[in-house]
Amino acid sequence: xxxxxxxxxxxxxxxxxxxxxxxxxxxxxxxxxxxxxxxxxxxxxxxxxxxxxxxxxxxxxxxxxxxxxxxxxxxxxxxxxxxxxxxxxxxxxxxxxxxxxxxxxxxxxxxxxxxxxxxxxxxxxxxxxxxxxxxxxxxxxxxxxxxxxxxxxxxxxxxxxxxxxxxxxxxxxxxxxxxxxxxxxxxxxxxxxxxxxxxxxxxxxxxxxxxxxxxxxxxxxxxxxxxxxxxxxxxxxxxxxxxxxxxxxxxxxxxxxxxxxxxxxx
Numbered sequence: 001x002x003x004x005x006x007x008x009x010x011x012x013x014x015x016x017x018x019x020x021x022x023x024x025x026x027x028x029x030x031x032x033x034x035x036x037x038x039x040x041x042x043x044x045x046x047x048x049x050x051x052x053x054x055x056x057x058x059x060x061x062x063x064x065x066x067x068x069x070x071x072x073x074x075x076x077x078x079x080x081x082x083x084x085x086x087x088x089x090x091x092x093x094x095x096x097x098x099x100x101x102x103x104x105x106x107x108x109x110x111x112x113x114x115x116x117x118x119x120x121x122x123x124x125x126x127x128x129x130x131x132x133x134x135x136x137x138x139x140x141x142x143x144x145x146x147x148x149x150x151x152x153x154x155x156x157x158x159x160x161x162x163x164x165x166x167x168x169x170x171x172x173x174x175x176x177x178x179x180x181x182x183x184x185x186x187x188x189x190x191x192x193x194x195x196x197x198x199x200x201x202x203x204x205x206x207x208x209x210x211x212x213x214x215x216x217x218x219x220x221x222x223x224x225x226x227x228x229x230x231x232x233x234x235x236x237x238x239x240x241x242x243x244x245x246x247x248x249x250x251x252x253x254x255x256x257x258x259x260x261x262x263x264x265x266x
């Protein structure tokens with residue numbers, strides 16, 4: 001059965017659409033819904049505009065490389081993988097109970113439902129949906145509050161978030177991270193040790209330290225551009241300089257790439 005809904009992360013969505021107008025945000029949401037149902041958005045501008053209900057700006061189209069939003073497809077894959085594992089676990093559990101209780105000899109028998117068996121209750125289906133693990137396991141706002149409470153520097157906090165978000169919030173063994181704090185504190189311990197080595201002159205760690213400094217500088221530059229040339233009103237951000245807007249986006253792209261580079265060095 002095709003899942004009727006996908007998980008929506010409010011903080012991530014607002015952060016990812018802060019540069020779009022209200023109309024563009026509406027078009028973006030409609031195209032995400034269309035992709036979820038159809039697998040991809042249409043391959044021509046006329047059809048895209050018809051789905052969105054307006055002329056779709058290129059800033060929205062760029063969020064669908066190869067006609068698909070990559071984040072949405074990751075959410076689809078996570079749901080499919082979770083359902084597959086749950087199905088396998090259920091089959092193993094049923095086989096184990098059958099062996100124990102009835103002396104089952106191992107022959108495979110397909111159980112056919114009775115003709116008058118009712119369809120699964122909508123309530124049961126909703127409960128199954130609700131059992132899916134939250135990814136990310138906490139909102140970015142709560143995460144930032146946790147980092148502030150634990151005294152974790154912004155560059156380390158951003159590195160941890162971006163690294164694990166890119167890995168769909170799984171650890172090194174592929175297990176889903178359900179509790180962020182213990183994993184975060186352990187990562188911070190390693191990050192701090194590498195920063196200390198960098199300051200002592202160790203060549204490999206020096207690279208980590210220097211990249212961190214570059215990230216800090218680029219963040220300050222991006223924040224300065226936004227403070228000077230942009231005005232935010234709700235979900236909409238208006239730029240008084242197109243060049244400043246382009247420079248800001250390029251800086252954000254470079255910061256993301258540097259964080260990913262740091263993740264590979266961890």
